[in-house]
Every structure is written in C-alpha cells, then in structure tokens.
Amino acid sequence: MTDPRFQQAGVAATTYPCGGCGARLEFAPGTTALQCPYCGFRQEITAGDRQIREIPFGELANLARKPVGSIGKYVFACQRCAARTETNETASLCQFCGAPLVIDPAASGQLVPEGVLPFLLDRSAVSTHLKKWTSSRRFAPNALKNVTTAESTKSTYLPHWTYDSQTRSFYTGQRGEYYYVTETHYVNGERRTRQVRRTRWYPARGQVQRAFDDVLVPASTQLPTAEIDKLAPWPLLEAAPYQQQFLAGHFALRYDVEPEAGFEEAKRRMAVVIHDDCEHDIGGDTQRVHSVDTQHANVSFKLMLLPVWVATYVYQGKNWQILVNGRTGEVHGERPWSKVKIAIAVLVALIVVAAIVYLVVANGHSGSSSTHHH
Template identity: 90%
Template sequence: MTDPRFQQAGVAATTYPCGGCGARLEFAPGTTALQCPYCGFRQEITAGDRQIREIPFGELANLARKPVGSIGKYVFACQRCSARTETNETASLCQFCGAPLVIDPAASGQLVPEGVLPFAIDHAAVSTHLKKWTSSRRFAPNALKKVTTAETTKSTYLPHWTYDSQTESAYTGQRGEYYYVTETYYDNGQRKTRRVRRTRWYPARGRVARAFDDVLVPASTQLPIEQIDKLAPWPLPEAAPYQQQYLAGHFALRYDVEPEAGFEEAKRRMAPVIENDCEHDIGGDTQRVHSVDTRHHNVSFKLMLLPVWVASYVYQGRNWQILVNGRTGEVHGERPWSKVKIAIAVVVALIVIAAIVYFVATGGHHSR
C-alpha cells in the first residue's frame, strides 16, 4: 500500500476565505493568525493534534518511493477563478486573481513537513533591515545606500532536513609536545643565541562519542547554499507542527535534495566537530589526526520549513539577490563593490606604509 505522503501530485489546493469580506486570508508574520489584507479580519490558527516527530532513518527503506527524476511541476486549481497553474513551489499565488493557494500535502508527491518556523517579521520590517544592511556595506557605491526597498520581495519557506545521530569514532593520530632549545646564529658577523621551540611527536589513538541534534541541511538547491547557511542560527525550538495555514499567502519551495543525500551532507557537517573532539582527546600541545572512522547509530530525520524573505534589487542593470532570516532579520546577500573607493583605500594604505618605513629608516627624526 502506498504511503499517502508519497502520492502523486494532484490539483486540489486550499484557500482560506475571509469571514468579513470574502477575500482570501493570509498568514500574518509575527502572529498565530490568518489575516485579511483588505478588511483586517483575523482568524486564529487552532492547534491541531499533530506533533513534530523525528522519523527513524531506517524507515526510508520501507516507504514506497517515487521514481528518481519523475518529479513533475505542481498543479494548482484556483478555487476562486478556476485557473490552473504550474509551479515548482509548494505554496503560491494565483497569477490571475492573486488568491493565495496551498497545495494539499497528501497530494504533493513528497514528504509532508514535520514542522514549520513561522515568519516573525513582515514586509515593512524587511525594508528596515535592508536599509541597515545597505548603509553598513563598506566599499559599496554610494548609490547602494539609496536602496531601501527591494524591487521584488517574496516571503518564502525554504525546506531543510534536520538529522539526529549518535556517533562513535575511532581515530589515529599524533600528540605533539613542545620543548625548547638554544640555537646559535650570526647577525652582521655577531654571534647571538635565541630560544627555539620544537615539537616531539608521539603516536595516539582512541575513541570519542558525540550525540548530534538537529544538524541542518538545506533541502533545496534553488538558492545559494552558502548564503542560506549564513542565515543561521535558527530558533528551531520555536517551530510549530506543520499546518497549511502557515503557508497561506506565502511561497514555499519544494525540496530537490532527497533525505539520503541530505544525510551525506550532514555527515560532512559533523566531521569537523568530530575531528575537534579527537584533537581534544589526544591532548598535548598540538595534535595531528590521521584517520577517523565514524559509525552512526539511532539516526533520525525530519523535514522543516524555515522562513526567508528573498529580495532582489537592480543596480547598474543587474539583479542582486538578498536573503533575510524571517525570524531574526539577519541579512546576507550579493552586493556591488566601488572600484573607486577600493582604489582610494589602497592608495591611502600605501601612503601610510611608506610613511612608517620612512619614519623607521630615519630613526624617527631629522638631523639639523
């Protein structure tokens, strides 16, 4: 029997009519309610009986899976104007009448998110954060500081996998211990001595263990991974069990990184932490780690939707993209550089260096 979480995409979508004027409600950032953008009517999101759960990684092998490469675009049917649209986003707006649509998760062809971290800052707050960001960019063109609003700004939920794992690692390496010797050398014909630090190396091996909790891996490649990672940390304990209402009026990208591939990336993210544990276990004054063999136990995962404002602005005919953490307001993105300002800074630095060299060469004073 096919797991309903992996049924093929359907056409059913969910909208939320306003109880005041009949328009469509949207999730209001910073609240726990849906709100009408026209009359202000609010409807609280009632807590359901769902809980955020960790899925044992071993269950993946027993779940019916969609064939690799057969994921098609999502199809929406607007309940207001009956238009049919296709998109790669799991939440969208009707391009004809503007009604917010949310695809039925049971018909998405993908895993249903376990949790969602709702937006906490709205469009106005994004403009404020953007203004602070542009005004603080060193060596940016002066015209950039005039950019206080983005040309396009979309509130978008980005899918992330989280992984828990109990790890045991066996390592081999070396422990270095410092010692000092006195060395003789000659300077301008004069015999001098100096104290030199050296290292004795001893073989080392051992085992370390660490429990990893909620290692985050972006599950979409539609946006630069390095920029998404810079938006961390995320207040994951504040996440709510997934409900469609949180997506109403907002965008949500589908994942294109499968959980198995995400776990391989999670392992790469765990590796530096484990190596640091090995170095700490080796002890001494300095360490070398030659090999690490890590075993993972009790691995679990879940799909989370994290809020990001995806903004873009135009400068000198080019689109520049900025990402804003929808909870904390942290801003990261692309920015232009002023060649003139950089050139001036380089010239000033060279003048300062030349002045210091001259000062040292002349002994700090001029003979009369």
C-alpha cells in the same frame, strides 16, 4: 516545455476565505493568526493534534514519496478565480488574482514536512534590516539601496532536513609535545643565543562519542547553500507542527535534495566536529589526526520549513540576491562593488599619503636648515 509524463494533474490549492469581506486570508508574520490584507479580519490558527516527529532513518524506504526527478510542475487550480498556475513551489500566489495557493502536502508526491518555523518578521521589519545592512556596505553602488523596496522581497519557506545521530568514532594520530633547545648564532661578530621550539611526536589512538541533534542540511538547491548556512542559528525549538495555514500568502520551495543525499552531507558536517573531538582527546600541545572511522546509530530525520526573505535586484545586467532570516533578521548575500567609489577612495588615500610624505620631508628640511644655521 514540461515533459507531459512528468506533468502533475491539476491540484486544488487550499485557500482561506475572509469572514469579513470574502477575500483570501494570509498568515500574518509574528502572530499565530491568518489575516485579511484588505479588511484586517483575523482568524487564529488552531493547534492540531500533530506533533513534530523524528523519523527513524530505517523507515525511509516505507514512506510514500516519488523520486525528486520524476515530479513535474504542480498545476494549481485557484479557488478564487479558477485560473490555473504552473509552479515548482508548494506554496505560491495566483498569477492572475494574487490569491494565496498552498498545496495539499498529500498531493505533492513528496514527504510531508514535520515542522514549520513561522515568519516572525513582517515586510516592514525586513525592510529595516535590509536598510541597515545596505547602508553598512561600503563601496557598494547606490543601486544596492533599492533592495529595501517592497517589490523586490519575497517571503519564502526553505525546506531543510535535520538529522540526529549517535556517533562513535575510532581514530589514529599523533600527539605533539613542545620542547625548547638553545641555539647560538652570531650577529656582526657578536655571539647571541635564542630559544627554539621543537616538537616530539608520540603515537595516539582512541575513540570519541557524540550525540548529534538537529544537524541542518538545506534541502533545496534553488538558493546558494553557503549563503543559506550563514543565516544560522535557527531557533528550531520555536517551530510548530506543520500546518498549511502558516504558508498562506507566502512562497514555499519543495525539496530537490533527497533525504539520503542530505544525510551524506550531514555526515560531512558532523565529521568536522568529530575531527575537533579527536584532537581534544589526543591532547598535548599539538595534534595530527591520521584516520577516523565513524559509526552512526539511532539515526533519525525530519523535514522542516524555515522562513527566509529573499531580496533580488538587478545591477549591470546581473541578478543579485540577499537573504534575511525571517526569525532573527540575520542578513547575508551578494553585493556588487562600485568601481567609482573604490577609485575615489584610492585617490583620497593617495592624497593623504602624499600629504604625510610632504609634511615629513618639509619638517626634515626645516630641521636640517636650522641645524646648519647654528
């Protein structure tokens, strides 16, 4: 049960009535319009005057927001049927009438997203990508094919932080240069020589600079970070300034990773690239990097919503998830292994090996018998 201290007051969910039949409009993937799922009525999303901003990191302390841990569930008041829905999501569907629910970002207690990358792939396109992926998973149980059904997939916007930073890094290390020496050894009393590679090490130090742009860090821990990262790259240049209409009829997770913690993760991701820069700067045939001291300047950030189709299915009592990039169709996720299919494959392999051995032995015997005959 939600702690009443952290219970959000009822928030009115924004919905968009259909001009044709009075139902509720939803954002249609691959378009810039809201569409009625019943009568097909369409309404273009008009571009507002908002721009996607890079927010200076130093301004973070002045922005209106509540600590992530103090925000309870949102209580949506559905404008269609007046039912109340409790959820941790900033966009959802009414659990009673199915009407789209989108929170007013100013009432969320969180920072407002700067941009949204709208869904490009609709449900049927995602089903095609899933079917292709599941059919290519050898040794997967037949139940894996069920994830292409409509009921198991949810179009969900995942929050991500992006960070820009001008970095200057001072390093110490060693540059290795190869040289070769001739070694002598004996094989069955016969003298032989060989070339053996050795390395001479020289001290190295220097500095490298790099301007990082839009380093992405998942801002929700609801889905495994490693799997989300595999969906990259994202066409961020195609993002639109945030408007609630893009979320209508879809789900959206709120962030549970604060921007400060996200920047620490971004620095770790930048460090991997900077380490490679240092090695390249050291030169030589091989390198050792002993220390790197990086300074960050002109750091900025923003909150972006990225489109992911989340397919969930149950196999042998366990939940499995598959994620699909809602723009590119890139598919990644968990898959069970079919012990029966693996056992059959092993058995077939053993039969093939046994047959090859039998043929080799049989040919050997026939060869020796014919030699003996002569």
